[in-house]
Amino acid sequence: MAHRMHAFETRPALAEALANRVTKALEAAIELKGSATIAVSGGSTPKAFFEVLSGKPVEWDKVTITLVDERFVPADNSRSNHLLLSTHLLKGPAAAARVLPLYHDAASIEEAAIIATGEARSLGAPFDAVILGMGNDGHTASFFPGGDHLAEALDLSLPRRVMTMEAEGAGEPRLTFSFSALYDARFLALHIEGAEKKAVLDKALAGSDENEMPIRAVLGRSATKPDIYWAP
Numbered sequence: 001m002a003h004r005m006h007a008f009e010t011r012p013a014l015a016e017a018l019a020n021r022v023t024k025a026l027e028a029a030i031e032l033k034g035s036a037t038i039a040v041s042g043g044s045t046p047k048a049f050f051e052v053l054s055g056k057p058v059e060w061d062k063v064t065i066t067l068v069d070e071r072f073v074p075a076d077n078s079r080s081n082h083l084l085l086s087t088h089l090l091k092g093p094a095a096a097a098r099v100l101p102l103y104h105d106a107a108s109i110e111e112a113a114i115i116a117t118g119e120a121r122s123l124g125a126p127f128d129a130v131i132l133g134m135g136n137d138g139h140t141a142s143f144f145p146g147g148d149h150l151a152e153a154l155d156l157s158l159p160r161r162v163m164t165m166e167a168e169g170a171g172e173p174r175l176t177f178s179f180s181a182l183y184d185a186r187f188l189a190l191h192i193e194g195a196e197k198k199a200v201l202d203k204a205l206a207g208s209d210e211n212e213m214p215i216r217a218v219l220g221r222s223a224t225k226p227d228i229y230w231a232p
């Protein structure tokens with residue numbers, strides 16, 4: 001599966017273009033079925049994009065937002081992807097959206113994954129939009145090199161679900177949607193910024209070992225052609 005590359009001169013220009021494209025995807029879904037779903041990434045890259053998207057004139061009360069992955073920490077922890085979402089996206093018009101958190105205050109992370117999987121089922125499939133990020137180690141969502149459940153996470157024959165992941169480079173234990181839940185999103189974007197991430201992307205595109213760089217699964221096996229958004 002090839003990809004489409006969208007390169008921008010500045011990060012604000014990227015944020016505006018990606019927010020406009022996501023707006024289109026959400027509007028199309030609302031037009032078609034009366035509601036829309038989007039799964040977004042955490043980390044540091046999406047902040048400016050979230051800020052722009054939050055102000056877009058979408059019928060946000062018809063949109064459900066979730067995360068592609070989450071650290072197993074409560075929503076008030078500074079490492080929480082949910083906190084990032086609340087701070088930078090759930091404001092202005094977008095505050096009307098429904099949010100489906102992956103983290104749950106459950107007895108174990110496995111139980112939290114089961115709860116999140118059940119809740120996500122109510123969204124239907126596929127997602128209308130999925131915005132992935134990428135780490136310098138080639139991880140995306142919480143598909144980390146060396147992850148204890150990486151093989152199952154990337155196995156497209158396994159059901160759509162939220163699963164657990166532990167890896168040396170991941171810090172906290174993680175919750176992540178499986179690749180099977182993301183690979184066929186109606187709009188599938190990879191959002192990366194900076195020269196270092198571009199070099200990581202080029203390395204990923206030049207090889208095929210998904211265990212070394214799990215982002216290769218997205219670039220090589222997604223049912224939807226990924227749109228890559230990059231700015232220096």
Ligand SMILES: O=C1O[C@H](COP(=O)(O)O)[C@@H](O)[C@H](O)[C@H]1O
Pocket residue numbers: 040041042043044045046068069070071081132133134135136140141142
């Ligand atoms: O751990 C994570 O990292 C990636 C990349 O984050 P960034 O800070 O380099 O932008 C992110 O896509 C993922 O959602 C997050 O949990």
